Amino acid sequence: MSMKLLDSEKLSSYSLDMSRRRAGSILPLEREILEAGLDLQVKNEPVYGFSLARMLSHSRSARDLTAHGTLYKALGRMVETGLLEASWENPEHAEAESRPRRRLYRITGAGAQTLDANQTAVKIAAVNRRSTLGPALS
Amino acid sequence: MTTNGAGPPQRAAACVLRWAATYTRGLPAEVAATRMVELASDIYEQGAAAGASRKEQRKVAREIMLRAFRGLISDLSWREHELRRPHNRTVARSPAPLFDAEFPPIQPKVIPRCAAELQTLMTILDEAVAAANAADALLTLADRQARPEPDDARLGLHLRFRFVNLQHALAELRYCPEHSPTRNQTAALLAFYLYMITSAFEVRFSPLARDQYVVLAHDPGRQTTSSKLVSLRNELQRALTVVVA
Numbered sequence: 001m002s003m004k005l006l007d008s009e010k011l012s013s014y015s016l017d018m019s020r021r022r023a024g025s026i027l028p029l030e031r032e033i034l035e036a037g038l039d040l041q042v043k044n045e046p047v048y049g050f051s052l053a054r055m056l057s058h059s060r061s062a063r064d065l066t067a068h069g070t071l072y073k074a075l076g077r078m079v080e081t082g083l084l085e086a087s088w089e090n091p092e093h094a095e096a097e098s099r100p101r102r103r104l105y106r107i108t109g110a111g112a113q114t115l116d117a118n119q120t121a122v123k124i125a126a127v128n129r130r131s132t133l134g135p136a137l138s
Numbered sequence: 139m140t141t142n143g144a145g146p147p148q149r150a151a152a153c154v155l156r157w158a159a160t161y162t163r164g165l166p167a168e169v170a171a172t173r174m175v176e177l178a179s180d181i182y183e184q185g186a187a188a189g190a191s192r193k194e195q196r197k198v199a200r201e202i203m204l205r206a207f208r209g210l211i212s213d214l215s216w217r218e219h220e221l222r223r224p225h226n227r228t229v230a231r232s233p234a235p236l237f238d239a240e241f242p243p244i245q246p247k248v249i250p251r252c253a254a255e256l257q258t259l260m261t262i263l264d265e266a267v268a269a270a271n272a273a274d275a276l277l278t279l280a281d282r283q284a285r286p287e288p289d290d291a292r293l294g295l296h297l298r299f300r301f302v303n304l305q306h307a308l309a310e311l312r313y314c315p316e317h318s319p320t321r322n323q324t325a326a327l328l329a330f331y332l333y334m335i336t337s338a339f340e341v342r343f344s345p346l347a348r349d350q351y352v353v354l355a356h357d358p359g360r361q362t363t364s365s366k367l368v369s370l371r372n373e374l375q376r377a378l379t380v381v382v383a
Contacts, residue, residue, distance in 0.1 A: 069209020
């Protein structure tokens, strides 16, 4: 019996992105990160790993925070693709509060545009679905 | 989060950081350090957001472990991705001479118009070498002791101030662009020591992570952080002597 082996290429979300992913398309987690990040930015609150994890769990009404590996892998990928910009917090601030330094993120113009386009696409898809199912639902 | 002694969140943090030190092994120092610092910050914030009761502390420790466990596959695929990146093709997968990759040798040439600034940089490096030697001794002690003595903790705090002040002095230094490699390497090493000293008593930095960052001279043929500071100072001293002569 032949058995198909899964390798890290097939398991990894990296295999879906960069080269093969359609330009402008984003994964659901990336969309949620962009939404949460924009919310924090609008409130003038710092955007960093834990603040994003907390926002994501609130928005999903989930008890669990996003796993470390999942979150930081997604953030790294989004910085690489230009959806986010990352910089280190001023060490003085961290020192003053006696805590480790935060890595701060900012949603870029490209990130905001991608989110906007994604939300529009989701709305259009929902309208199309409704119009297709319309007769069946009525 | 309580920092006196090792409570459940601290023990969970040490465990997660030990795992992070394992899966970042062999990656470029900057990539590995970014993941470690970001993770340390995240865990700290999660612990700080929890209540002080024993029950809540235990609950947050469980949550920290669960978050790490659920992310194991992502951690490994991230590592694979980082190892496949072009910048890694020349980097060995095992504990490697990371400083060779990240800190290429510099031979500073003194340009007369910036000699005064370089003298200041020399003073900063003198002070940095002294502070780094004290930090190395303290980190060794922190590694051996289960709980720091008050004097050690005080010395740790004092060293943190010294490294922060040196960072400020370096940031305010006017310098010639020709000397930015010396300045940048000094800044990176100061940031590294500040992080190590800050973490040493907070999350019981593991010997595994310590080895990865090559703080101690396990291999006499390899440049360590403090010896790199010494060589930066010596090279600058040599260049300044030539100009003065």
